[in-house]
Structure formats: C-alpha cells, structure tokens
Amino acid sequence: MPAELTELKVRDVTIKLHRAGRGRTVLFLHGAGGVPQWLPFFDALAEHRFLVPKCADCGDYNWVPYPACRTCLSENQVWTEVSGEATVFTYTVVHRGPGAFNADVPYVIALGKLSEQPRPCLVLGTLVGSDPAEVQVGLPIQIAYEDIPGEDITMWRWVRL
Numbered sequence: 633m634p635a636e637l638t639e640l641k642v643r644d645v646t647i648k649l650h651r652a653g654r655g656r657t658v659l660f661l662h663g664a665g666g667v668p669q670w671l672p673f674f675d676a677l678a679e680h681r682f683l684v685p686k687c688a689d690c691g692d693y694n695w696v697p698y699p700a701c702r703t704c705l706s707e708n709q710v711w712t713e714v715s716g717e718a719t720v721f722t723y724t725v726v727h728r729g730p731g732a733f734n735a736d737v738p739y740v741i742a743l744g745k746l747s748e749q750p751r752p753c754l755v756l757g758t759l760v761g762s763d764p765a766e767v768q769v770g771l772p773i774q775i776a777y778e779d780i781p782g783e784d785i786t787m788w789r790w791v792r793l
C-alpha cells in the first residue's frame with residue numbers, strides 16, 4: 633500500500649489508514665461492523681469487551697471467527713466474553729514497516745494464547761508499550777482497548793500484564 637493512500641473502499645467496507653496517538657499508525661476496516669455476523673463482536677469491542685465464538689457442542693474457543701468450530705465442525709457457536717489474559721505464543725519484531733507503518737518501527741506483532749481452554753485459542757495483535765528486546769515467548773499479556781479519535785471504531789491491543 634503506498635504511503636499516501638489513506639482510504640480504500642472494497643464493497644461495503646472502507647479500509648482506512650489512521651495516525652493514532654503517540655506516533656503510531658493503525659489500519660482498520662471501517663464498516664466491518666456492518667457485517668451481521670460480526671455485529672456482536674464490534675458492539676462488545678466498543679464496550680471494551682472481547683468476544684470469541686465458543687462451540688456449544690465441544691466447548692472450544694475459536695479465533696478468528698469462522699462458520700464452523702475448528703475442532704468438531706459444529707456450527708453451533710455462541711459469542712462468549714473472554715478474560716483477555718494470555719501469554720505470548722509467538723511474536724515478530726517489525727523493523728521495516730510497510731508504507732506509513734515504517735514511521736512506527738520497531739514494533740511487535742504478537743500471537744497471544746488466551747488463558748481460556750481447553751484448546752489453545754490464538755489472537756493476533758500489536759503488542760504496545762513494551763521494549764521489543766524484552767518480549768519473549770510465555771510473557772503474560774492482556775488485551776487492551778483503544779478508541780480511535782473521530783472514528784466510531786475501537787481497536788484491540790496487547791499490553792504486558
């Protein structure tokens with residue numbers, strides 16, 4: 633994506649590049665909340681709660697949302713609030729970001745393993761407020777929320793516990 637591109641419309645979803653506070657860049661899908669099956673997630677996110685589809689048949693949590701449970705293929709899933717507590721499952725430190733993201737380097741993208749069980753549920757997000765040199769697998773982290781100024785959108789972030 634060219635650095636000067638700040639907005640791209642694809643069907644009913646607008647992809648926006650937004651300069652957030654503290655010199656960070658965020659990319660979000662404006663209007664994704666208009667997709668009916670995602671509404672419970674975005675409504676909860678605006679209230680700073682994180683919902684994950686939980687299988688009503690086998691009890692496993694599934695992220696990212698998908699029409700069927702990844703364990704038993706049941707379509708009987710229920711949006712369920714999770715604690716947001718996790719540990720770093722794996723991560724990468726970005727030293728050369730694409731486009732406007734290059735102004736934010738170095739930054740950490742982490743795959744967090746939620747504390748909810750039985751099967752590990754992995755959520756991808758930016759880990760903020762940490763020295764990349766101190767990040768390691770197993771580090772306790774927590775989902776945090778950031779309301780984007782001037783936009784009706786809330787982003788989730790990883791922060792250290």
Ligand SMILES: [Zn+2]
Pocket residue numbers: 687688689690691692701702703704705706
């Ligand atoms: Zn299942």
